[in-house]
């Protein structure tokens with residue numbers, strides 16, 4: 458069976474050189490602390506200690522839900538008024554908290570001290586704290602730090618900051634080692650296993666995932682490392698890997714049947730997999746994904762969608778929804794536009810797509826109301842007001858928390874958009 462979706466060449470069409478509306482006003486986005494929710498599930502022997510306020514603790518608790526099993530793997534060391542007023546030595550307090558935590562929890566092998574707005578305000582130097590504490594606790598525990606504060610990071614940038622802080626810890630691969638592939642970005646274990654099987658069948662490897670499931674299984678990195686970004690929000694991590702000699706394989710992101718094929722093909726070509734072998738491995742999976750998508754296409758084709766900037770997943774999602782499901786893009790907003798990392802995505806977007814970078818929330822709300830799209834992708838803070846105005850919304854955070862990459866998840870990803878539209882139709886009926 459031939460592919461239903463023709464992969465059109467990324468040349469004259471698309472949005473490669475399209476103008477981008479740049480906005481630098483008030484924004485409505487979660488801070489980078491949110492990344493802890495999926496990172497603590499991924500690196501199973503790591504602990505995330507936020508040095509923050511009660512607001513930070515509440516954000517984490519409400520985003521993570523109630524943890525009813527096992528020992529928690531993140532917590533907030535609350536900076537109180539005495540710390541803020543400079544009446545207590547915050548470093549001493551932090552050392553005491555960390556010592557107590559590590560004595561009580563010998564299962565922790567990697568500890569991230571995560572900065573927040575309050576820790577930045579009192580200028581608590583977490584990199585020095587991490588170095589100081591490492592002297593006491595290494596080699597049993599590796600202690601690292603990064604910032605998840607709302608002053609420095611938005612939503613998915615927390616993962617980028619976390620992984621970038623880990624890059625210097627990766628063991629060096631030898632100059633003469635064979636080329637290896639590193640998949641970069643936290644993926645659900647089930648998705649990782651699917652990709653591993655596909656790469657194995659193609660004969661691409663050795664294969665490593667970053668972040669690993671355990672802190673003791675850090676991938677190696679060196680000049681023979683080729684890496685594929687599995688997530689589009691990892692600019693700092695990619696730069697840090699490149700500084701250690703690794704080379705990024707340019708590719709579209711693995712969302713939908715087409716994106717997954719292009720992503721896998723980038724690795725297959727770099728590792729010299731013959732075209733016939735590639736095709737024989739991916740074709741059955743791709744075609745099954747396309748058949749599963751057909752049902753959703755019937756419901757989504759022609760529907761108009763508007764993206765507020767939130768997760769940095771917006772461009773790959775827009776490409777998937779327009780090319781594989783026939784949706785019309787009214788505006789695609791992204792918090793940051795990394796032209797190099799997004800080159801393949803931009804080239805595949807329909808020419809004339811309205812792109813915006815950054816946010817000026819009131820102006821964007823005006824444009825959204827004027828466009829009256831069938832569905833809006835936005836943060837939690839905007840969803841309720843827009844729903845009350847009669848617009849159908851999809852929470853951007855759900856797209857980050859749900860396994861959506863790869864062939865087997867393509868229809869699940871489409872369903873995340875059909876479900877709210879069907880619900881609205883039932884409410885109206």
Ligand code: SF4
Nearest residue numbers: 488513573574606607
């Ligand atoms: S880090 Fe800043 S933005 Fe994030 S929850 Fe804490 S105070 Fe709020």
